[in-house]
Amino acid sequence: MRFLYPYFSLFLLPILIIYYFKFKKNIFFKSIFFSKNLIKKGNLFTHKIIYGLEILGFVFLVLALMRPQFGQKNIEQSFSAYSIMIVMDNSTSMLAADLTPSRFDVAKKVISEFVKKRKGDLIGFTIFAGEAVTLIPITLNHQMIIDTLNNLKMGILEDGTAIGMGLVSAISSLKESKSKTKIIVLLTDGNNNMGDISPEEAAKIAKEFGIKIYTIGVGALNEAPYPVKTPFGIRYVKVKVDFNEDILKEIANTTGGLYFRATDNKKMKEIFRQIDNLEKNRFKINIRITYKDKFFIPLLISFILFLLAFFLEKLIFRLTEI
DSSP, X not given: OEESOGGGGGGHHHHHHHHHHHHHTTOTTSOSSSOSSHHHHTOHHHHHHHHHHHHHHHHHHHHHHTOEEXXXXXXXXXXXXXXXXXXXXXXXXXXXXXXXXOHHHHXXXXXXXXXXXXXXXXXXXXXXXXXXXXEEEEESOHHHHHHHHHHOOTTSSOSSOOHHXXXXXXXXXXXXXXXXXXXXXXEESSOOOSSSSOHHHHHHHHHHTTEEEEEEEESOSSEEEEEEEETTEEEEEEEEOOOOHHHHHXXXXXXXXXXXXXXXXXXXXXXXXXXXXXXXXXXXXXXXXEEEEOTHXXXXXXXXXXXXXXXXXXXXXXXXXX
């Protein structure tokens, strides 16, 4: 509630002062409007009631002049959700241990943390090796993606690196989305060596559908420890890193995304944190208050109080004449 003309409240003070001095000087029984004859009848108690009614009448009259207004709050909410596909390399090279305990395990953990932060977004999950499969189309059920990551094993696809096929599979899930912003986060550690569609062709398709691709190259720059089975168990041997960053940079540039290189655990976390900050969904609240005049309420009360005072005086005056 608010008062449109609050300065009218200044009238309250002189009204109260006038009535106070009338009361103090024992001339309160001569009311401003009505009870001029009651004192002759000796009905001081009734006169005090009329006196109080008059004061309240003036108070509510001033409130009416102040023009009280009650507001109705209208809240408009808008939320811009994203559609995001995570495309993860599931080839055996992801077992390399230059990220601890392995590229594969670190990727699963960091992606899970990323998914947990993207509240309200539609997220899907695609894996690829020598072939590609979308395990989860875009969904609001983020726990399903986290559970899938936790249960994901190596070797469920033919080995190899079909980056283009992984992207096309993700694009198929994203292209029908109604979200204004569509994103693919591609994570891989190798060169494209399989598939009917090249990464460059897949990037052009993504661009046609307005999909931005962030690419992440995983692994050390030169050599990486790789697990090898021996009669005495698993041992790690150094293998040369065969990796072409130019393809990932081109994919990102074509679609308006960015390329990152994750050479250790810390860098991997920083990359996903950066992507999360770059693509923050937006929640907006607009509050609009519509005010309606309610001055007639105190005005009506004031009228009723004065009317009561008037009829009460007339009633008592007649009763005392009987």
